[in-house]
Amino acid sequence: MGWLSLAIETRCDLAESLADALMDAGALSASIEDADAGTGAETPQFGEPGSVTTPGWERSRVIALLASDANAAAILDEAAAAIGLAEIPAWTTDLVEEQDWVRLTQAQFEPIRVSERLWIVPSWHEAPDPEAIVLVLDPGMAFGTGSHPTTRLCLEWLEREVRPGDSLLDYGCGSGILAIAAARLGATSVSGIDIDPQALIAARDNAEANHVTATFIEAAEPLTTPAGYDIVVANILANPLRALAPALVGHVRPGGHLALSGILSEQADELIACYAPWISLDVADTRDGWVCLAGRRAD
Numbered sequence: 001m002g003w004l005s006l007a008i009e010t011r012c013d014l015a016e017s018l019a020d021a022l023m024d025a026g027a028l029s030a031s032i033e034d035a036d037a038g039t040g041a042e043t044p045q046f047g048e049p050g051s052v053t054t055p056g057w058e059r060s061r062v063i064a065l066l067a068s069d070a071n072a073a074a075i076l077d078e079a080a081a082a083i084g085l086a087e088i089p090a091w092t093t094d095l096v097e098e099q100d101w102v103r104l105t106q107a108q109f110e111p112i113r114v115s116e117r118l119w120i121v122p123s124w125h126e127a128p129d130p131e132a133i134v135l136v137l138d139p140g141m142a143f144g145t146g147s148h149p150t151t152r153l154c155l156e157w158l159e160r161e162v163r164p165g166d167s168l169l170d171y172g173c174g175s176g177i178l179a180i181a182a183a184r185l186g187a188t189s190v191s192g193i194d195i196d197p198q199a200l201i202a203a204r205d206n207a208e209a210n211h212v213t214a215t216f217i218e219a220a221e222p223l224t225t226p227a228g229y230d231i232v233v234a235n236i237l238a239n240p241l242r243a244l245a246p247a248l249v250g251h252v253r254p255g256g257h258l259a260l261s262g263i264l265s266e267q268a269d270e271l272i273a274c275y276a277p278w279i280s281l282d283v284a285d286t287r288d289g290w291v292c293l294a295g296r297r298a299d
């Protein structure tokens, strides 16, 4: 007995609502992946600045798992109507053997070694090294499973900079990966902020799965740390980082550190200039055309 796998290519900003609508229409599960994965056409890009969901690719593929005797066309019709799609997007189906499906899905997500000590490990994998600091994170809907270069840049920076007892704010927390990593690296007071309620749910779940105490709140809610944080890290995009500059700097305590990611190399100088009235930022590291900027606020 197997399943039917229904694959639909769609715009990134529609993928999440289509996945939800497919579940409502009877799919057993729905996941989102890079539509260009494996074609050699992957580009390390986010969605449009300001978009609520910002996966690290240009077009998404929604994969829904259906009962083997399900009517895929009817389920897709119902889902498309529910989210107001004028046209049914192109779709394909495949019969999937029960055991193969599980193995194939899980095999796509191997543990990622971020640095000497830090690993990101899906929950179905063994910890690769007993000495490692393991972040247990499953691929899900919220951005931040560690495979994107901007996340990696932040994780590497955190591993160098977090000191035991630090307080940290992860602005644009997505899955909460940076906040959780900071806590595992010794930070004791850890908060995350996001505009996406789904990200906050994922972040709270991930913190629990990693036995980490962290507070995740919506961007509109007030923070209760008037003295500022030892570290503020924000992996968003150049445009929001520009708009958020005074707020982000305001959350760093005097003498504390700020790290920004989600910035293309050619945007670095402009961002450095934008933050210059408050804090002197430098390029801390680069990866695949992305930079991490970091600096210390004056005492």
Ligand SMILES: C[S@@+](CC[C@H](N)C(=O)[O-])C[C@H]1O[C@@H](n2cnc3c(N)ncnc32)[C@H](O)[C@@H]1O
Pocket: 046, 050, 051, 052, 053, 054, 143, 144, 145, 146, 150, 151, 154, 170, 171, 172, 173, 174, 175, 176, 177, 178, 193, 194, 195, 196, 199, 219, 235, 236, 240, 244, 262
């Ligand atoms: C690129 S993801 C980063 C996720 C995670 N911190 C990481 O490093 O992998 C950016 C996150 O910022 C959030 N975001 C975008 N604009 C924001 C804003 N103005 N305030 C708070 N969060 C924002 C998005 O919802 C998204 O979850």
